[in-house]
Amino acid sequence: MPRDAPALSAAGAAARTRHILPRDAGWYGLLLPAFLLMTVLYVAPILQVLAISVTEPVPGFGNYERLFTNAGVQRVIGTTLRICLITTAVALLLGYVLSYVITLATPRAQRWWLLAVLVPLWISVLVRAFAWVTLLRRQGLVNEGLQAVGLIEEPLRLVWNEFGIVIGMVHYMVPYAVLPMLAAMREIDPRLLAAARGLGASRFAVFSRVFLPLSAPGLVAAGVLVFIFSLGFYITPAILGGGKTLMAAEWIKLQILDLVRWGMGAMLATVLVVTILVTLAIFSRVVDLRRVFGGGH
Amino acid sequence: MSAAAGHALELRGLSKRYGGFTAVDAVSLRVERGQFLTLLGPSGSGKTTILMAIAGFVAPSEGAVLLDRRDITALPPERRDFGMVFQGYALFPHMTVAENVAFPLRVRGMPRAERDAKVRAALDLVQLSRFADRRPSQLSGGQQQRVALARALVFDPALLLLDEPLSALDKKLRAELQEELKALHRRVGRTFVNVTHDQEEALSLSDRVAILNYGRLVQIGAPEVLYEQPRTRFVADFLGKSNFLHGTVREVRPDGMALQAGATRLVQAVEGAHPAPGTPALLSLRPEKIVLLAEDEGAENEVDGTIAAWAYLGAGYSLAVRTRDLGEIRVALPAWRAPITPREGLPVRLGWAADAAVPVLEDADAA
Numbered sequence: 001m002p003r004d005a006p007a008l009s010a011a012g013a014a015a016r017t018r019h020i021l022p023r024d025a026g027w028y029g030l031l032l033p034a035f036l037l038m039t040v041l042y043v044a045p046i047l048q049v050l051a052i053s054v055t056e057p058v059p060g061f062g063n064y065e066r067l068f069t070n071a072g073v074q075r076v077i078g079t080t081l082r083i084c085l086i087t088t089a090v091a092l093l094l095g096y097v098l099s100y101v102i103t104l105a106t107p108r109a110q111r112w113w114l115l116a117v118l119v120p121l122w123i124s125v126l127v128r129a130f131a132w133v134t135l136l137r138r139q140g141l142v143n144e145g146l147q148a149v150g151l152i153e154e155p156l157r158l159v160w161n162e163f164g165i166v167i168g169m170v171h172y173m174v175p176y177a178v179l180p181m182l183a184a185m186r187e188i189d190p191r192l193l194a195a196a197r198g199l200g201a202s203r204f205a206v207f208s209r210v211f212l213p214l215s216a217p218g219l220v221a222a223g224v225l226v227f228i229f230s231l232g233f234y235i236t237p238a239i240l241g242g243g244k245t246l247m248a249a250e251w252i253k254l255q256i257l258d259l260v261r262w263g264m265g266a267m268l269a270t271v272l273v274v275t276i277l278v279t280l281a282i283f284s285r286v287v288d289l290r291r292v293f294g295g296g297h
Numbered sequence: 298m299s300a301a302a303g304h305a306l307e308l309r310g311l312s313k314r315y316g317g318f319t320a321v322d323a324v325s326l327r328v329e330r331g332q333f334l335t336l337l338g339p340s341g342s343g344k345t346t347i348l349m350a351i352a353g354f355v356a357p358s359e360g361a362v363l364l365d366r367r368d369i370t371a372l373p374p375e376r377r378d379f380g381m382v383f384q385g386y387a388l389f390p391h392m393t394v395a396e397n398v399a400f401p402l403r404v405r406g407m408p409r410a411e412r413d414a415k416v417r418a419a420l421d422l423v424q425l426s427r428f429a430d431r432r433p434s435q436l437s438g439g440q441q442q443r444v445a446l447a448r449a450l451v452f453d454p455a456l457l458l459l460d461e462p463l464s465a466l467d468k469k470l471r472a473e474l475q476e477e478l479k480a481l482h483r484r485v486g487r488t489f490v491n492v493t494h495d496q497e498e499a500l501s502l503s504d505r506v507a508i509l510n511y512g513r514l515v516q517i518g519a520p521e522v523l524y525e526q527p528r529t530r531f532v533a534d535f536l537g538k539s540n541f542l543h544g545t546v547r548e549v550r551p552d553g554m555a556l557q558a559g560a561t562r563l564v565q566a567v568e569g570a571h572p573a574p575g576t577p578a579l580l581s582l583r584p585e586k587i588v589l590l591a592e593d594e595g596a597e598n599e600v601d602g603t604i605a606a607w608a609y610l611g612a613g614y615s616l617a618v619r620t621r622d623l624g625e626i627r628v629a630l631p632a633w634r635a636p637i638t639p640r641e642g643l644p645v646r647l648g649w650a651a652d653a654a655v656p657v658l659e660d661a662d663a664a
Contacts, residue, residue: 195387
């Protein structure tokens with residue numbers, strides 16, 4: 001999924017190269033292993049899941065009816081959407097500021113900033129989740145530090161709730177928010193910003209009337225990317241939520257592995273997949289705005 | 298856009314240093330109200346840095362920028378009220394042509410009705426009203442350039458700054474837009490400061506041209522003055538083509554002097570300071586001021602030579618004539634009814650008047 005970000009700008013180029021390659025079936029033969037791997041091991045199981053959701057325990061749409069009748073399912077979906085929206089909003093805000101700073105930095109500083117943004121991506125999500133637990137728990141560094149300086153008397157409940165989940169997810173998502181936005185911001189001609197000032201715009205007007213609209217496609221791309229990614233989060237909410245706050249992925253695991261209600265688990269999994277596909281469909285239309293905005297010459 | 302609303306601009310001892318590198322070295326000049334001044338120089342001559350200092354994007358290391366005797370050196374670009382046409386135009390790609398032109402008015406908080414009227418007038422001025430709702434990417438280079446002009450003029454700026462406004466266009470379009478730009482300057486009557494490395498553009502557009510080299514102002518004046526009376530070798534060489542003749546002063550009279558170059562004796566008219574006899578002298582002689590002399594013709598200066606190389610350029614021939622004492626001399630010969638048919642090795646006799654050449658300073662002496 002993160003690879004979609006650079007692909008945005010590369011899509012046009014890829015479409016052009018396709019005609020350059022010889023129209024020889026032999027070349028497509030090279031794609032076969034990857035194609036088989038994708039269909040047999042990825043698409044087929046997904047279709048099977050979809051099938052289970054309408055066949056177990058009895059054939060029909062009984063599982064989907066629960067979406068409208070079962071308060072537990074509704075609560076999980078509500079929690080998931082709420083956490084994902086908050087995560088997306090916070091990650092976008094932090095990522096935007098970061099991208100803005102990186103874009104305006106010197107090339108040398110840019111390299112260091114980028115490294116700092118990318119390093120967390122190479123650390124296991126498990127390690128990072130546990131690191132947050134040790135920082136945020138009652139006797140953690142944050143609570144003890146705040147108590148030591150006298151800001152609080154009782155430790156704050158920073159983890160094993162939605163707050164902890166959001167912190168962990170935002171931390172994970174910021175690099176994914178930065179990459180598409182940075183790509184969009186780098187395409188902005190710095191002379192446009194100078195021109196805006198020369199024409200009488202204050203620094204704020206330069207940002208709000210020129211920089212922000214020109215970086216909007218990146219902002220939208222990053223938003224969709226982070227939101228879709230957040231929907232399927234499993235490890236981070238499982239650890240930082242402490243089993244009290246259930247999100248979709250963990251609920252599915254609970255249904256299938258612990259309660260052995262395959263139908264219900266498969267139903268929510270299908271809902272997730274459909275939600276992601278719908279979001280992507282909307283996303284692809286929004287990205288076309290880049291052409292409308294004249295960004296793709 | 299009332300006429301003659303231009304302002305006078307003055308630079309006083311403007312310098313800009315980047316570390317140990319001096320980009321602009323103590324440049325002082327004045328642009329009078331309504332004048333079209335061009336800063337001309339090769340790349341790295343500091344012309345763009347000067348323009349950016351006028352615009353407020355570059356803070357000078359020393360010196361001051363004055364607008365109508367008011368010191369504006371410390372004023373940020375957005376408060377200077379200068380219109381600017383950027384290199385590559387810098388049109389906002391996410392706005393229509395009309396929105397681009399409206400931008401300076403919008404950020405000044407002008408009410409909508411007034412704004413629309415001004416935008417319409419500005420687009421009329423550059424004959425682009427039909428394209429108001431297009432995006433810049435849907436316009437040709439020349440049209441984009443005119444949008445940039447309309448945007449820079451719409452808010453009645455004190456001064457219009459142009460950074461290589463025509464450099465992105467092809468040659469023919471450039472010539473057309475040169476004329477348009479000149480007509481526009483006459484119509485709006487504002488003070489224009491233009492930057493270019495194209496000497497033809499500088500000569501044809503400007504009331505005055507400032508020639509820069511290595512961050513220094515070498516000479517400033519009307520185009521005709523710079524072309525006819527270059528002060529230094531650099532100016533003569535940079536503006537048009539020139540031959541450089543080396544000689545030693547033999548004799549000095551009130552109206553001129555005689556030079557010796559090997560066995561060749563040259564006479565040269567002199568205005569202003571006369572050099573002392575015995576000192577070396579350098580003359581700049583334009584190729585088009587040399588004629589080929591027929592058998593029975595004479596001139597104040599006559600030099601024999603042979604054609605070493607030649608080229609046909611349509612309107613004329615360019616000849617390289619090898620001479621014994623003056624090296625190779627370039628001659629521009631009109632092709633129509635040319636007295637000779639050029640060929641290599643052909644002996645010719647060159648002639649020019651005493652006031653055809655101009656004594657110039659070596660660049661090292663001028664500094």
